[in-house]
Amino acid sequence: MRSFYILKQAIYNIWSARIPVIIAIITIGISLSVLVGISEIAYKVYSTVEDIRKEFEIDIFLKPETSSFQREIIERKLNNIHQIKSYKFISKEDAAQIFFEEFGENIFDILTDNPLPSSYKIKLYGEMTHVEIVDNVANRINKINGIDEIKYHNDLLTLMEKYFLIIMIIGGSIIFVLLLAMNIFIRNTIKLSVYSRRRQIFILQLLGSGKIFLKSPFIIEGLFEGLIGGLFAATILYFLHNIANETAIYLFNYNLKNVDYLWSISIAVGGIIGVFASSTSVNKFIRIFAKNDY
Amino acid sequence: MRSFYILKQAIYNIWSARIPVIIAIITIGISLSVLVGISEIAYKVYSTVEDIRKEFEIDIFLKPETSSFQREIIERKLNNIHQIKSYKFISKEDAAQIFFEEFGENIFDILTDNPLPSSYKIKLYGEMTHVEIVDNVANRINKINGIDEIKYHNDLLTLMEKYFLIIMIIGGSIIFVLLLAMNIFIRNTIKLSVYSRRRQIFILQLLGSGKIFLKSPFIIEGLFEGLIGGLFAATILYFLHNIANETAIYLFNYNLKNVDYLWSISIAVGGIIGVFASSTSVNKFIRIFAKNDY
Amino acid sequence: MIKFSNVSVDYPYSEGLTDVNVEFKDKEFTLVLGPTGSGKSTLLRLIYMDIYPSSGRVDVQKWSSKKITARKIKKLRRNIGIVFQDFRLIENLSVFENVALPLIINGYSRKYIKRKVEAILDEIGLLDSIRQKAGTLSKGEEQRVAIARAVVKNPFVILADEPTGNLDPDSSITVFNLLRKINKLGTAVIMATHDYLLIKDAPNRKILMDNGKILKKQEIEKNA
Amino acid sequence: MIKFSNVSVDYPYSEGLTDVNVEFKDKEFTLVLGPTGSGKSTLLRLIYMDIYPSSGRVDVQKWSSKKITARKIKKLRRNIGIVFQDFRLIENLSVFENVALPLIINGYSRKYIKRKVEAILDEIGLLDSIRQKAGTLSKGEEQRVAIARAVVKNPFVILADEPTGNLDPDSSITVFNLLRKINKLGTAVIMATHDYLLIKDAPNRKILMDNGKILKKQEIEKNA
Ligand SMILES: Nc1ncnc2c1ncn2[C@@H]1O[C@H](COP(=O)(O)OP(=O)(O)OP(=O)(O)O)[C@@H](O)[C@H]1O
Ligand SMILES: Nc1ncnc2c1ncn2[C@@H]1O[C@H](COP(=O)(O)OP(=O)(O)OP(=O)(O)O)[C@@H](O)[C@H]1O
Ligand SMILES: [Mg+2]
Ligand SMILES: [Mg+2]
Numbered sequence A, B: 001m002r003s004f005y006i007l008k009q010a011i012y013n014i015w016s017a018r019i020p021v022i023i024a025i026i027t028i029g030i031s032l033s034v035l036v037g038i039s040e041i042a043y044k045v046y047s048t049v050e051d052i053r054k055e056f057e058i059d060i061f062l063k064p065e066t067s068s069f070q071r072e073i074i075e076r077k078l079n080n081i082h083q084i085k086s087y088k089f090i091s092k093e094d095a096a097q098i099f100f101e102e103f104g105e106n107i108f109d110i111l112t113d114n115p116l117p118s119s120y121k122i123k124l125y126g127e128m129t130h131v132e133i134v135d136n137v138a139n140r141i142n143k144i145n146g147i148d149e150i151k152y153h154n155d156l157l158t159l160m161e162k163y164f165l166i167i168m169i170i171g172g173s174i175i176f177v178l179l180l181a182m183n184i185f186i187r188n189t190i191k192l193s194v195y196s197r198r199r200q201i202f203i204l205q206l207l208g209s210g211k212i213f214l215k216s217p218f219i220i221e222g223l224f225e226g227l228i229g230g231l232f233a234a235t236i237l238y239f240l241h242n243i244a245n246e247t248a249i250y251l252f253n254y255n256l257k258n259v260d261y262l263w264s265i266s267i268a269v270g271g272i273i274g275v276f277a278s279s280t281s282v283n284k285f286i287r288i289f290a291k292n293d294y
Numbered sequence C, D: 001m002i003k004f005s006n007v008s009v010d011y012p013y014s015e016g017l018t019d020v021n022v023e024f025k026d027k028e029f030t031l032v033l034g035p036t037g038s039g040k041s042t043l044l045r046l047i048y049m050d051i052y053p054s055s056g057r058v059d060v061q062k063w064s065s066k067k068i069t070a071r072k073i074k075k076l077r078r079n080i081g082i083v084f085q086d087f088r089l090i091e092n093l094s095v096f097e098n099v100a101l102p103l104i105i106n107g108y109s110r111k112y113i114k115r116k117v118e119a120i121l122d123e124i125g126l127l128d129s130i131r132q133k134a135g136t137l138s139k140g141e142e143q144r145v146a147i148a149r150a151v152v153k154n155p156f157v158i159l160a161d162e163p164t165g166n167l168d169p170d171s172s173i174t175v176f177n178l179l180r181k182i183n184k185l186g187t188a189v190i191m192a193t194h195d196y197l198l199i200k201d202a203p204n205r206k207i208l209m210d211n212g213k214i215l216k217k218q219e220i221e222k223n224a
Helices: A002-016 A018-054 A068-080 A092-103 A131-142 A154-195 A198-206 A211-252 A261-291 B002-016 B018-054 B068-080 B092-103 B131-142 B154-195 B198-206 B211-252 B261-291 C040-047 C070-078 C095-105 C110-123 C139-151 C169-184 C217-223 D040-047 D070-078 D095-106 D110-123 D139-151 D169-184 D217-223
Strands: A057-062 A084-090 A119-124 A147-151 B057-062 B084-090 B119-124 B147-151 C002-009 C017-024 C029-033 C055-060 C080-083 C157-161 C188-192 C205-210 D002-009 D017-024 D029-033 D055-060 D080-083 D157-161 D188-192 D205-210
Touching (some): A002 A018, A002 A211, A002 D095, A018 A154, A018 A261, A057 A131, A068 A084, A068 A119, A131 A147, A131 A154, A154 A198, A154 A261, A198 A211, A211 A261, B002 B018, B002 B211, B002 C095, B018 B211, B018 B261, B057 B131, B068 B084, B068 B119, B084 B092, B119 B131, B131 B147, B131 B154, B154 B198, B154 B261, B198 B211, B211 B261, C017 C040, C029 C040, C029 C169, C040 C055, C095 C139, C110 C139, C139 C157, C139 C169, C169 C188, D002 D040, D017 D040, D029 D040, D029 D169, D040 D055, D040 D157, D040 D188, D070 D080, D070 D095, D080 D139, D095 D139, D110 D139, D139 D157, D139 D169, D157 D169, D169 D188
Parallel strands (some): C029 C205, D029 D188, D029 D205, D080 D157, D157 D188
Antiparallel strands (some): A057 A119, A084 A119, B057 B147, B084 B119, C002 C017, C002 C055, D002 D017, D002 D055
């Protein structure tokens, strides 16, 4: 009977305050969609940058006449540079194979001799891919005997370093402000909804009802608002993603990845926030009501 | 006594509901800062594009041997092209002067003869600066005798046409959504604040109080929240602008213009919205309460 | 003059009012008696146009339930003093402010309000509590504040719904005498009550209600 | 057993309670009398720990005001039936739900609740209104619902604060008899009232309060 009453009361609360509830849902939906949307964009930017970092390589081309003994010395020296995570030897033949795979032409068809040098592909530890460190490493490599040429895309790194931090700071602060704002919005809505039923809460306390009994209808209400708000957010995001995708196709002929997981994320985050915001605000009010005689 | 009571009541309302009031102010402040900030950016983009449009020019270079009689014919034909707003003749001497001003070298120091052609600078009507129209005009001009070369930055126009609409649509829809959201947030806050005082409103109605008497405290409260929220928004914008400015200086060595007028705009918009939202929500509730016996 | 013509009020679970015809003359003191749920409050609520008749009409002075507007209800209520059965004080206002409210609404001067409110609170024995918040009063005190609020504005009629339900016998007599005094000065009073002891010997007109109807003289005698 | 030991309650504008010593035995029926504002409701509120004494202590069964916790207050209140002076029904719930609430809180089964609530509503004459929203009841009906809510859960004590203030004499007698019947079955009753007519001939223990103090026997006789 107790849980039946709680459920009934929750449904009644939601129904009798449909306008504020709808407002709360819209509030949650809009905030959540902005939040999840921006987080998604920030994550995309971040992971793209990380991908670039992870795949950052220094190519060292060896002089044509390098012997396998010299290579051993080179490798020993490479081992001594602790910023280097791994290196991979690419022989003249491997290089020809790669060339063939990339350009579809057999280099031996054109030339009698394989003109490609043997080389090392060097990967650094992720945290070492910064312009200055890379330059430093390159300098040290350059001093090794038998090395003909070093190639790496430092311009890309420079660009990333110049903008990445700024983008992350701006994105981060937007997310932070939105999290704060959304939390305030939801708690605000639920608080005032609890507040408007303070008389009822007060009476129930006088009848000796426990906290769970008092709080459950509001928590259910919060959960409901959060879930529906999340669903609403997911719908908004779905449309935004479609628009963004079509724009991307139109502009860059690039098809964005599927983001179906945003549905579950939005709804889950909405539900969690709904429960969290409602239970904490009810708590607060119960304590306040207990002090005054309403 | 009446206005004294109203004021006292408004102050009391604000004080006794300080937490929701502070929440409302923060809500208004954040929404307003985002709204005004984005409007400002959109306006900047728009006015930059319009400036570019306004200064869009077609340069027609005349063949060296063009006589003043031929020029008269050319001008008559230009007059016939109704997309053309104005044109300005630039003689060889003018061109040399401009060259001197721009490059600080006297052309006659290097060359004995002035190699610069005389030309026309043509301005089109603002609404005519679209890629296709411009191409069309250029074609018609090209058919005129005595014209050597036509130059205009169609690439810039193409770029603008490709992105401008998209940026404007996205910016516009963000502003629209935010306007909607902010309106909902504010009205929500004020509505629930009115709602929590419904008993008092109902009693005052039973005592025969008029609408002005009922509504004024809430409108004052809304005005207060809007103004302080606007002030808060202006402060946020001030800091954001400073950050943006320093970023701009750092990245492009470009100093953004002063935006002190945002202070007054934010506060004014906040105040207007506060009064508007509160008066309409009170109205609605008064009507609802009148139907039920609270 | 207040006149009910064939007034019925339909309620979903009970009688409400059925075909009531009654008149309250100016300056008259009328006692409305009847068991709980017989429709006394409903009768009074019709007078201040809190509810409208389902059929029939209620005329109060120049206003009629048939064609009154929100703006006119406001005027009507400014001329009626009401003691609600549940008092309806504004809890977070002081006793002074609660009693002053009708005068503030009617736009009186500050000085007049102060004088008037203090006089009535003195008469009703609450001058000591003048700064107390209404929400912290005892029920009997609340009831007396509600009465003070109703009489302070010199209305043409006072509707008192069970104004002594929470009062001890002495206070009840004080209130009843106050209402009679005001009535003598020319204000009509319609008072619903269960306090038969209080009104037993009162010479005033008595109306007996039962089940949404006003009993006729002969019915009363039969019941008694 | 309920015991007040040197209990005082300070209020900003009035006496509250001053140094009250009193005991209410189990299964005893006590009438608390006294003029409005004399501290009757304050006395009752101390028992269900709605307020705490400024000094002294109140002991209710095994619970003491000195060291009770929020969790224990909950348990205490589940064992007390309270008729509040202003009823405190939940307006948007039906009569049934309002009366059922204490049983729901105490975790009874659906069937038991239905049987119990219907029985008590029948006894008190409100079975017809069982589905009506509490907010639309007449004051006398509200009061009876409040009484039903207090007695439905078989508490060890019923605190009835002015339970007949809005009832006609007949209903008042019904309620009073109901309380006496429940008392006979073993429940203590403490009833604050102004209705001297109703209790005139009642054989129960009477406590007279004035100005925050409980008058002694001899004082009463002197006053009378
Ligand atoms: N808004 C409403 N909706 C449904 N029923 C109502 C409503 N208001 C009153 N009633 C019913 O109408 C009947 C008469 O109510 P009313 O308040 O007029 O009685 P009363 O004579 O004032 O009683 P009391 O002495 O208890 O105050 C009651 O049975 C009540 O339940
Ligand atoms: N929370 C409070 N704050 C200040 N004063 C209070 C508070 N509660 C009660 N009082 C005062 O204490 C006194 C006693 O109040 P109480 O409610 O106990 O009286 P009572 O005997 O129940 O009166 P009644 O018969 O009118 O119900 C009153 O004068 C009241 O104004
Ligand atoms: Mg009534
Ligand atoms: Mg009391």
